[in-house]
Amino acid sequence: MSVRSLGLELHCRCIGTESKPIGRHIEKVELIPANSHCDDTEIIATLKRTGQEVCLDPEAPWVKKVIQRIMSNRRR
Amino acid sequence: MSVRSLGLELHCRCIGTESKPIGRHIEKVELIPANSHCDDTEIIATLKRTGQEVCLDPEAPWVKKVIQRIMSNRRR
Numbered sequence: 001m002s003v004r005s006l007g008l009e010l011h012c013r014c015i016g017t018e019s020k021p022i023g024r025h026i027e028k029v030e031l032i033p034a035n036s037h038c039d040d041t042e043i044i045a046t047l048k049r050t051g052q053e054v055c056l057d058p059e060a061p062w063v064k065k066v067i068q069r070i071m072s073n074r075r076r
Numbered sequence: 077m078s079v080r081s082l083g084l085e086l087h088c089r090c091i092g093t094e095s096k097p098i099g100r101h102i103e104k105v106e107l108i109p110a111n112s113h114c115d116d117t118e119i120i121a122t123l124k125r126t127g128q129e130v131c132l133d134p135e136a137p138w139v140k141k142v143i144q145r146i147m148s149n150r151r152r
Contacts, residue, residue: 027108029106031146041146073134
């Protein structure tokens with residue numbers, strides 16, 4: 001079991017966020033609520049094909065739409 | 077790099093969903109959009125302390141509220 005899986009991440013994971021709307025390239029999204037180690041919600045998208053992890057801005061309208069689309073089970 | 081990180085998960089990960097509202101115990105949430113290997117959006121929450129993974133129902137009102145709360149950066 002890794003330190004991370006024990007919830008012992010001791011700082012924010014994101015240092016910046018992606019501004020381009022990359023919704024269609026997203027394989028999955030991780031939502032990490034604000035906690036004692038990071039004041040802000042963090043959204044980390046994993047991209048299809050490359051598996052690259054990209055931080056998204058929870059306030060960005062396109063990010064909110066991507067989350068809504070996933071929740072409503074609509075494919076793009 | 078694992079098979080999973082390459083996006084090659086070949087089936088749904090969830091076989092059932094948690095019905096109890098466990099929002100306050102959630103450390104993070106993974107959203108997996110419907111894809112060629114699974115017809116439905118899957119939501120997998122990792123619980124604080126235990127690190128246990130629990131599948132949530134994207135249609136359940138309490139689950140939608142949990143996601144909205146995380147997105148709006150409100151702590152519980």
